[in-house]
Amino acid sequence: MNPVIALVGRPNVGKSTLFNRLTRSRDALVADFPGLTRDRKYGNGVLGGKAYTVIDTGGISGDEDGIDAAMAEQSLQAIDEADIVLFLVDGRAGLTVADEAIANHLRINQKKTWLVVNKTDGLEEHTAMADFWQLGIGEPRPIAAAHGRNVTGLIEEVLTPFPARDEDLPADTGTKGIRIGVIGRPNVGKSTLVNRLLGEERVVVYDEAGTTRDAIEIPYERRGEPYVLVDTAGVRRRKNVREVAEKFSIIKTLEAIKECHVAVMVLDARSGLVEQDLHLLDYVLTSGRALVLAVNKWDGLESEAKDKMRAEIKRRLGFADYADLHFISALHGTGVGDLYPSIERAFASAHSHWSTNRLTNILRDATEQHQPPMIHGRRIKLRMAHQGGTNPPIIVVHGNQTGSLPEAYKRYLTNTFRKVLKVRGTPMRFEFRSGK
Numbered sequence: 001m002n003p004v005i006a007l008v009g010r011p012n013v014g015k016s017t018l019f020n021r022l023t024r025s026r027d028a029l030v031a032d033f034p035g036l037t038r039d040r041k042y043g044n045g046v047l048g049g050k051a052y053t054v055i056d057t058g059g060i061s062g063d064e065d066g067i068d069a070a071m072a073e074q075s076l077q078a079i080d081e082a083d084i085v086l087f088l089v090d091g092r093a094g095l096t097v098a099d100e101a102i103a104n105h106l107r108i109n110q111k112k113t114w115l116v117v118n119k120t121d122g123l124e125e126h127t128a129m130a131d132f133w134q135l136g137i138g139e140p141r142p143i144a145a146a147h148g149r150n151v152t153g154l155i156e157e158v159l160t161p162f163p164a165r166d167e168d169l170p171a172d173t174g175t176k177g178i179r180i181g182v183i184g185r186p187n188v189g190k191s192t193l194v195n196r197l198l199g200e201e202r203v204v205v206y207d208e209a210g211t212t213r214d215a216i217e218i219p220y221e222r223r224g225e226p227y228v229l230v231d232t233a234g235v236r237r238r239k240n241v242r243e244v245a246e247k248f249s250i251i252k253t254l255e256a257i258k259e260c261h262v263a264v265m266v267l268d269a270r271s272g273l274v275e276q277d278l279h280l281l282d283y284v285l286t287s288g289r290a291l292v293l294a295v296n297k298w299d300g301l302e303s304e305a306k307d308k309m310r311a312e313i314k315r316r317l318g319f320a321d322y323a324d325l326h327f328i329s330a331l332h333g334t335g336v337g338d339l340y341p342s343i344e345r346a347f348a349s350a351h352s353h354w355s356t357n358r359l360t361n362i363l364r365d366a367t368e369q370h371q372p373p374m375i376h377g378r379r380i381k382l383r384m385a386h387q388g389g390t391n392p393p394i395i396v397v398h399g400n401q402t403g404s405l406p407e408a409y410k411r412y413l414t415n416t417f418r419k420v421l422k423v424r425g426t427p428m429r430f431e432f433r434s435g436k
């Protein structure tokens with residue numbers, strides 16, 4: 001499990017700026033989907049061989065009455081989910097009443113809290129720090145998030161107690177088989193599906209002694225093939241579905257996504273798509289994980305309701321159309337077996353290897369079919385393609401003026417590669433490089 005860092009503070013102190021800096025190593029991988037607004041943002045970063053997760057809280061406006069109102073619900077949740085809290089204040093604005101109110105709250109909290117004074121660029125550090133000692137949170141640490149000043153040193157120190165783990169790949173636990181993570185918001189039918197997928201008698205080992213946040217592995221077999229169910233949400237721990245589910249946690253979902261090879265995202269046909277579904281999907285996509293979509297509770301639905309759900313998916317989940325879509329009933333088991341071929345294919349696609357020759361041929365055919373545009377009187381040339389990585393597959397395209405390639409043309413290439421290589425169920429990434 002990555003250490004989780006929550007950024008807390010009133011609006012405008014520089015939380016997003018710091019968030020962007022801390023997750024910048026991943027910017028290239030972070031897909032941008034307009035229309036997906038979030039109140040809390042989650043991102044990953046790596047520093048000195050240590051991977052971490054950052055939560056940016058929307059901010060606590062000091063204008064509300066009383067700390068309970070001021071500590072917006074979501075900030076509390078973020079603190080709850082975090083191992084470390086970075087409490088940001090504004091070195092230029094100086095100490096404010098709102099800062100004090102937040103500090104009062106944080107002092108009661110058991111979480112390891114660091115007091116971070118931002119915007120110290122151009123300020124005399126010693127003077128800028130003086131006031132903030134009063135907050136009683138400990139030593140104020142000067143940074144300038146916008147310029148990166150002192151940020152690396154601070155984060156290194158913050159991460160000192162945590163062991164190194166630098167990869168966002170599933171832990172190599174030596175267990176055989178595709179690792180499947182079932183994710184989704186509460187009540188969509190995850191536990192029901194997990195029990196269906198496993199089939200009680202096939203459970204080989206079930207390690208009850210999992211710590212609260214770590215993933216629990218459940219190895220099992222189906223038709224002679226080994227699989228591993230990765231359970232972080234505690235879905236398997238519930239003996240029957242009437243037991244109260246654990247509190248929904250995005251951090252746990254992110255952990256499940258990280259620890260699996262293929263995520264099976266469950267949607268609920270009865271409640272339709274909601275914002276939270278889109279956010280979770282966005283995280284899967286950003287993580288680059290292979291994905292299968294299962295629209296659950298398809299049993300006994302009126303055809304009108306079915307049409308509505310289909311239309312909604314088409315309209316709002318276009319960005320995840322690389323994933324196979326299944327309509328299932330976890331309760332009755334209908335369609336559940338069909339998930340397996342999609343899981344297999346998604347896994348295989350994510351781990352495919354293609355020769356430079358093959359990729360370059362596809363590129364050549366694609367550009368012959370449809371030439372790249374002219375830029376400043378010179379045609380963009382795409383010469384060669386090779387594979388830059390797997391899981392998700394990365395295709396690196398070399399040429400001239402590739403920086404000017406229009407989005408539409410990139411999309412055309414992406415679609416062509418996908419189709420020719422028969423890639424299903426995994427995102428693909430493309431990098432365009434220009435030679436001299």
Ligand code: GDP
Pocket residue numbers: 009010011012013014015016017018059118119120121143144145146147
């Ligand atoms: P948030 O509301 O806490 O997320 O704050 P933002 O990250 O949006 O930053 C608020 C404003 O402060 C923006 O105009 C930033 O450019 C500015 N800002 C952030 N960090 C720094 C810094 O280190 N120095 C200076 N001078 N300005 C900063």
Ligand code: GDP
Pocket residue numbers: 184185186187188189190191192193235241245296297298299328329330331332
């Ligand atoms: P979780 O919170 O995502 O793990 O969801 P559960 O598996 O606990 O299911 C939530 C509720 O939906 C329970 O009452 C289930 O019986 C019900 N449910 C789950 N799958 C189906 C399904 O395929 N069809 C119908 N009609 N109900 C279902």
